[in-house]
Amino acid sequence: MCEACPIIDWAEALPTVRSFTARMVSESTTDFIVWYDRYEPEQKPLVGGKNASLGEMMRAEMPVPPGFALTTEACALIWHDADLVDDVNGLLRQLDHGDYAQNVDVSNRIRGRIESFPVPEAVVDALGAAYEGLCSHCEFEDLPVAVRSSATAEDLPDASFAGQQDTFLWIRGLPPVIEHTRRCWSSLFTDRAIAYRHQMGYLNRGIGMSVGVQKMVDPIASGVAFTLNPTNGDRSQVAIDASWGLGEAVVSGEVTPDNFLVDKVLHEVVKREISTKHVEYRLTGAGAVEKVEIEAGRQNQASVTDAELIAVAQLARRAEKHYGCPQDVEWAIDRHLPDGGNVLMLQSRPETVWSQKQTQPLKRGGTDPMASIVSTLVSPLHKKSDT
């Protein structure tokens, strides 16, 4: 029995959640649902850290796969049931945190209790409408989605319990989406989450669970983009590798990707090398990945159009601006999304090679215009572009 561990007092937690609700629900948000592309930063406590970061990327015009968050309010509805609250608190009260096996057992029992609790009808309705909306946006029935936990804590806006909640991939159809939503809710009580909160002494009050529902990407083509020219470090260009299908063919080295240089500022493709691409990795209907031979006509065809390349370059540039340093971006062209909205960003991380270099002030810099003009006139200049 743990005297120090604060016990969840849901009666106390609920009004707090309500006050969020009153404040946050805006015209752009239906009850319980926040679409990523309409996310506003003040909604973060309602959608949790993971959903907030996806919404933030959308706001910065870095198009992640489309989707929505089911807010913490939806999850909070279940705590209206006094029996459920008593059962959960009862299980937590008898927990000896030092006993690992007991920790796992209590977690399983709490999770089982939550996962057998009927999802409130209002939540079923909201989820159903939103999921249907997502399917029709993508023009795809029973659209495969990822269902993700996205926890939030009133006192700890950024302690998103990273990696301590569950993510479920390739979920198709409304009943499975509802079922996995409830599993996300219950993931508030994974053994690790319980132990973590205990160790950190965090109050359980105000802890909420939002759920993200996001389209699984099915790429026609995919690749990586560096926000600089890797041959000379020129930051006005984006280098893009691209190949048909999923990124696996390129990662495994089975295919030499098409290679492009795009001018970031002028939005022009300045260099293109199209290679022969024999195989691609594609998704089967069930969400498995298969390797297929590329038909002859498509092998030597550019895997991306100029318009797509420019869209990739622009989103890479936006990631670079957003994060404030050169980026290495994974992107994909989705098969189901409409043209113009089908270029997606999967991941962005800092570029490491050129970013490490010490930047020297430019030799032709300086602010004495006459001295600079003299040196320009006297030292040879090569005018013809060498791209």
Add this chain to the structure above:
Amino acid sequence: MATNRFESPFEVDGPQGVDGWEELYPPSSSFGEARRQYEDDRFWFWDSMHWGHALTPWDAYFFEVALASLSQMNSRHYRIPPADGVDFRVLYGYAYLSPVGVDPSKIGDRVPQFMERAGFYFGNWNDLYDRWLDKVKDTIARIEALDFSPLPEMEDLEVVTGGVGLGSGFELLKSYHQFRDLVLEAWNYHFEFLNLGYAAYLDFFGFCKEAFPSIPDLGIAKMVAGVEVDLFRPNEELKVLARKAIDLGIARAFDDPENVSLGGDAGAAWQAAWDAVENPWFNFTSGNGFYHFDKIWKEERSIPYGFIRDYIAKIEAGEDITRPIEAITAERDRIVSEYRDLLGSDEDREAFDSKLGLARVVFPYVENHNFYIEHWAMSVVWRKVRDLGATLAKDGLLANDDDLLFVRPDEVDQILWDYYANWAVNSPTVSAAHWGPIVEKRRAIHAKLSGWQPPKALGEPPEVITEPFTIMLWGITSESVASWLGTGSDGDGITGMAASPGVAEGTARLVFSPEEVGDLEEGEILVAPITAPSWAPVFPKIRACVTDIGGMMSHAAIVCREYGVPAVTGTGFGTNTIKTGDRIRVDGSGGTVTILD
């Protein structure tokens, strides 16, 4: 077979049957034994960008005036440290240039001189430019005021009663001498700011290339280019007049540009609108102003009327033909701020701001001088040459109005003296008999020279082309020289400057003269030795543009960027290789042209 030098100017096989061609040009502009060693040791290139046709004596005269004026500013006024003048010759009727560098050991001495002199201009640029505009307008007004009309039977009474004591004959000779001085004056002004403007631009250019090694030239040009430029005004005024014709209900009057009759109040109202902008804006040449045959809009009205007809059709089809000034400005600001953001440090951003600031101060001059001198002043100059030619033909000194073109300006003094003296005495003149056969012989020689293909270059090229103005003004680089010599790496492809971005495919049409511009069909690709700003109205209907010669600031490059038409300039061989009717692909981003079939 690749070699490392071009043929000597003394070994060139000219066209047949042109003996005596040298007489068309003064000795100072000819290759010859007196300077053989000097001339043989130099590198000369044919300036087909500005002078692509065989020169008549008068064309050659303005060529000489222009090059001497350019040279004088480099060498004697501003002491450009590494560059003296650009030497010039005429060989078999064609204009050859050779940049003259400064002895490296003397460059250092010139630096403080340059800094003081050029520094004064950079420091007082806007004031000096305002004064420049006044000076140039005054020069043009004085040329316009010159009177080359025939000498009268009797002087006006006022000449006597006013106690003037000088007559029309004296005034004619004086006017002719003034004319030659005023032309030189206009060309001195042409280069008063130009080379300094290019120097400031080059400084910004070099900085950008160091910061962004792969930055396209046009990215730099777009940051500096002005939005409202005088060179665009004539074309903009045509759009206004097209709109006016529609509003007045007389749009159909322009259906046949050769035959436009404007009657009634509406016609008069339209004519008044034309008159209000004709001077100066329609002193606009269809060529580059350097040739006697260039057509001037205000004189050859079928040319602007044809463009007005095309604009009327576009307006009637619901197209918006106005220049989106705000969008163009916003795009320029966007490009600047993006490049600026990408720089590595605040120090670099400060340098960028300073250099871009100076480039933008100087650039209005670089962009606008062309309208004031090549278009406006030269329109008036050529009109005066035609007036004088007509007067001499009318009074029997020469047989035809255009015979004057085949008499050198220094020789014209002899004709005018003959005219004046025998007008004074009231006796027969000798000029028709003396000059008639000479003019006919020269006319025939000129026709043969016109059919000849001159070599691209002569003599020994330098290891590396480093002379900044050669690169900037003519787009001549070590690479282009190598390709002329046949030592370039791209054997099959046509390559040039990526002058205006985008890729387009279509049917090529070769255009060698302003008269052929009208043959361009909607959606064709214009292929020309060089284009002129006044061709601007056809740019909305072409799909792409390819030129043989032209640097990053050539007219074709500027106009194509303005109209969003992909362009490759400075291909060297474009018009030799491409035929009218070929399907070609123009990659204005990569600087390549491919013949598809």
